[in-house]
Amino acid sequence: MSDRGGRHSRSPVSSMRTFWGLMSAYWLSQSWRQAWGLTFAILVLTALSAKANVWFALTSGELVNAIAYFHDPTTPTTLTSLLTTATTLAAIAILRDAGFIAVRHFFSTTLHRKWREWLDQRFNEALLDSNHTHFHLQQIGANAAGSVISALDNIDQRLQEAIKGMTGAALGLAMGISGVVLSLGFVGSKLIETSVDVRGFEFLGRYGSACLTFTAIAIYVPLNTFIATKLGSVLQRLSARMQWAEASYRTELNRLLHRSFHLAVLRGERAQKTVNEHRYVDIDKTWASLNRVTAIYMGFELIHNFIGSRIIAYAPGLFPFVENKLSLRSYVTGAKLANALISDCSWFIHVMPDIATLGANARRITDLADAIETVQRPQEFYAQTGPSEFHYEKQEPALGLTLQQIRLLHAGVDLPFLSADNLHFPPGEWTLVVGQSGSGKTSLFRAIHGLWAHGSGEITTPRRVRSIYAAQDVKLPAVPLKDLVCLPESASRHQDKNVVAALQKAGLGEFAEDLSKDGHDGQSWDQLLSGGQKQKLVLARILLLRPGLVFLDEATSALDTKAAYAFLQTIKDRCGDATVIAVMHDVSPIQSANGVEFFDSVLTIEGGVAKKITIAAWHKPTASQS
Incomplete structure (x- = not known):
């Protein structure tokens, strides 16, 4: 004997029931050439952008040095050479920002679009299969005895907003990690190359200034990242709560639209208004808390940027510069390199609010994938609440x-x-x-x-x-x-x-x-x-x-x-x-x-x-x- 809908094949989203399964599914699918091709292009452009930061720092040092000693008779600088250096700096900035970063943005948004499209197709295939999964899925938590699985709210939000937010944040996180690694390689090696000894740290030899810079960054950035993580965890909880509150309110509005005629006949608008107001209270309270934490995070981020770019980046090289072991050009170049490294390593701090929503969105998608897989064998699923x-x-x-x-x-x-x-x-x-x-x-x-x-x-x-x-x-x-x-x-x-x-x-x-x-x-x-x-x-x-x-x-x-x-x-x-x-x-x-x-x-x-x-x-x- 056979049972209709009792098939044993896996659903198209069966591999996406965990966070890492969801993250890797596209790159391990039949569309792997498309996924890895776009990923490789993004990595190459990220590497070129990191290399351009080195060029920008070196040319910035030359320009500042040329301006500072323009009237110094011992190191004469012509207006032509000054303008040439400035033009070179502008060309590097244009190449980096318009040539590398902007083109990388195009490839990353294309990868975002393709990944989201692929996920949308997989979930549509899973929901609209011959097993009538879309129907069985809506029976979760809908029976009198109560389902052993929690009822899913707002499947439409999970398929649209949650997938869009999750894919965008995940790609941004991956790009940030690759940027940090590549920046450490290119920028860090240049800092070591231009390093000099520092009084009091003679045991470090000529690597003294580089070690001080790395130490300052290694203390400053992780400490602030830790603070950002704590604030980010609060943002994640509030984001998840906000999604739940929004979903609850949306569900009530959908019900209103479906029973609009009956509500009008009964003149029940006042009662419905009370229900809507009650539902919106959760949204308003959660939103207020979210706004407060977001404002705190914004202030923290601005202070972090100022201290990093104006103090941490310039402080390590100040001692050898005062002792005349570093020229102004080398000092400015080192500070620019340090600032670029701080900026790249602080990427997590800048995107922590997005990372916070990444976990919340991914959970909503994996929960949907898990529920879809559960109802692939309808009779086994229904048997949990009755024969x-x-x-x-x-x-x-x-x-x-x-x-x-x-x-x-x-x-x-x-x-x-x-x-x-x-x-x-x-x-x-x-x-x-x-x-x-x-x-x-x-x-x-x-x-x-x-x-x-x-x-x-x-x-x-x-x-x-x-x-x-x-x-x-x-x-x-x-x-x-x-x-x-x-x-x-x-x-x-x-x-x-x-x-x-x-x-x-x-x-x-x-x-x-x-x-x-x-x-x-x-x-x-x-x-x-x-x-x-x-x-x-x-x-x-x-x-x-x-x-x-x-x-x-x-x-x-x-x-x-x-x-x-x-x-x-x-x-x-x-x-x-x-x-x-x-x-x-x-x-x-x-x-x-x-x-x-x-x-x-x-x-x-x-x-x-x-x-x-x-x-x-x-x-x-x-x-x-x-």
Whole structure:
């Protein structure tokens, strides 16, 4: 026996359930050439930028020296040489900033875009697979007994804002680390090369000034990085709290939009306003705390920059300069090199707020990946909160649809609310499903399609037979009209004339010229079409695809009696061999214009038991009462 949705293949995001798995997945994927190619270009440009810092420091020293001794007769400097040095310095600055850093920014933003696109594709593949992962994912934490997995908030925010923020911060962090390493190599080696001895540190020899510079940086930068880390951890907690508060408020606004009509009818705006205000309190309080910590961090960062560039960079070389062991040019050059090294090594301090959000965003993405992987085996997932023992098989089309030993349960409840021992629906038979509201009619349809969580039973469907489920509430994706009619098949498989013919037969001929349009005046078809028109659109789909198995779950509820009967008659005329199982809003005698019953049998649900009888047997009690 097999179970629908019980596949054992891993999801496209199974490797992204940990931080490092998420970070490395793109570079280890089939797109590795693209990822590593852009990464290599960024590293080369980062190295050239670090090398340019050395050139800039050397030329800056020469320029300051030329200006300082311009009028000194012992070391004459011509205006031409001064301007040449200044021009060279400007050229180096332009080459570094516009040639290396700007081009590196282009490559890094391209890598950011490609990485985000790749992640978005992987998560879309995982959510929109044949396993209906997007549906099962929303059942987490939604059952009465409570799920062992925390419910996910705002999947849309995780797929958009969290991925965008995480990828940008991660790339920035990687670029910063590579910049520090390369700067230590290029700038550090030049500091050693230009080093001189320092009085009191004769044991260091000619490396005295370089050792003092490295020591000052090694003390100053880590100390401030430690402070930045502590402030960053506070920012990370507040960022995570802010994301939660924003998500909670967004969820409430989404619910408001979905129940807007009912709220207006009940005049419940005042109550809803109170709820919204209460939700926003968390946002406001967290935002206030976040602003305070951000302001403190900004002040700390500005002080760090000033002390680093004006004191730490110049202090180590001051002693040998005073003792005339360093020329002004060498002193300025050393200070510029030290400042460049401090700036590169302080990169973590400058981006700590972004790094703080990196952890929060990565956690939201890995949690989503973990939840997706969890529901890859739906029955194992649902079994955590109740029995889930449905088995799905295929049989020859001539045998139709068979349901055996069906038991449907709610989470946390041991007794089934719907039972059916043996139900058979042969090809071409029309069955009407009747029962009180809440008796389980729609639940039975969901179980047949593998979308009911708890219970047991064997569902055997006809092999190679197309099935269509028509629900009462029709939701249309924002795609062209032709795509809507052809769903779930590709629009390219059907000729326009056949789609137009289906629309005309369904009573939507006025839209025959709009096949390629996805709506009008900025509105999608879901917004433009009325409830009755949407149900006629489903009829057009049935007429076009000619399914062998049709489930109508109050699919004519938005139509008047005449239109509803026309709906059924059209299916009867155009899809005569189809097996139709229908839940009808109106269960009064349903007959064609010639007085012929549409349905051959009735599936009654009474007292939690589903039984199938002939249409004649169903009519008998009514006749005796009359």
